[in-house]
Amino acid sequence: MTRVAIVTGGTRGIGEATSIALRDAGYAVAASYVGNVDRARAFAERTGIAVFQWDVADYDACQAAAAEIAATLGPIDMLVNNAGITRDSSVLKMSRDHWSDVIDTNVGGCFNMVKAVLPGMRTHGWGRIVNIGSINGQAGQFGQVNYSAAKSALHGFTKALAQETARYGITVNTIAPGYIATDMVAAVPEEQLAKIVAKIPVGRLGEAHEIARMVAFLCAEDSGFITGSTISINGGQHMY
Numbered sequence: 001m002t003r004v005a006i007v008t009g010g011t012r013g014i015g016e017a018t019s020i021a022l023r024d025a026g027y028a029v030a031a032s033y034v035g036n037v038d039r040a041r042a043f044a045e046r047t048g049i050a051v052f053q054w055d056v057a058d059y060d061a062c063q064a065a066a067a068e069i070a071a072t073l074g075p076i077d078m079l080v081n082n083a084g085i086t087r088d089s090s091v092l093k094m095s096r097d098h099w100s101d102v103i104d105t106n107v108g109g110c111f112n113m114v115k116a117v118l119p120g121m122r123t124h125g126w127g128r129i130v131n132i133g134s135i136n137g138q139a140g141q142f143g144q145v146n147y148s149a150a151k152s153a154l155h156g157f158t159k160a161l162a163q164e165t166a167r168y169g170i171t172v173n174t175i176a177p178g179y180i181a182t183d184m185v186a187a188v189p190e191e192q193l194a195k196i197v198a199k200i201p202v203g204r205l206g207e208a209h210e211i212a213r214m215v216a217f218l219c220a221e222d223s224g225f226i227t228g229s230t231i232s233i234n235g236g237q238h239m240y
């Protein structure tokens with residue numbers, strides 16, 4: 001039977017490349033989006049990948065979406081927790097809302113989605129969960145106390161969950177991308193971005209497909225011995 005994957009934030013950036021890589025690996029993919037309806041529609045038309053609209057920060061919406069996807073495509077075998085947002089500013093200027101929005105989406109969303117898919121994976125005795133962390137969760141970043149905290153939390157989340165799920169044939173891993181050429185990175189002020197790129201030994205931003213190929217690798221049938229790991233893909237910017 002065709003395996004089914006959910007990619008949150010799966011219609012843009014790293015998520016888009018991941019949805020395509022998993023489709024190309026032969027899986028049925030459900031890509032989520034929250035706000036950008038036009039981009040999601042265009043993505044669905046271009047790729048033939050099914051798109052579903054919900055907010056990963058909303059616990060009940062995650063439950064409902066997972067049920068709908070399972071009813072439409074079949075039992076869910078893979079979850080890629082990719083959806084994430086930034087609300088950058090120095091902490092002195094950071095509002096309480098900008099703290100909570102990032103925590104609720106970037107790490108709360110992973111919890112919500114795991115709660116929605118894990119019972120099914122356990123029943124079937126197989127699963128792959130890949131969380132998208134960040135170099136900035138490993139090294140910190142000026143202007144990202146909220147984002148760095150949320151992404152850093154994913155390491156503990158991954159290691160604890162991997163211990164709980166190993167007995168059910170479910171692996172849990174985190175990929176920590178560096179600066180990748182996506183809309184999110186394009187929003188960094190030009191002068192700041194130039195300084196960041198100057199610190200990347202490979203000498204350029206990464207490409208979304210360079211992250212997606214690792215997601216597909218971790219999701220593969222014969223990756224069952226890789227669990228609780230963090231894999232850094234950052235052009236040598238931070239060797240962790």
Ligand code: CAA
Binds near residue numbers: 188
């Ligand atoms: N180190 C030291 N000083 C820095 C700095 C840094 N990295 N970045 C900015 N500053 C300085 C500025 O030059 C400025 O100095 P002056 O006051 O002397 O002019 C001062 O800090 C600005 O301080 P503010 O309190 O005014 O900062 P701000 O609230 O306006 O925030 C900023 C500015 C949002 C941090 C902006 O500099 C920025 O966007 N930086 C990049 C943040 C970044 O890398 N985000 C990553 C987004 S991509 C992503 O997150 C994907 C991923 O996983 C990698």
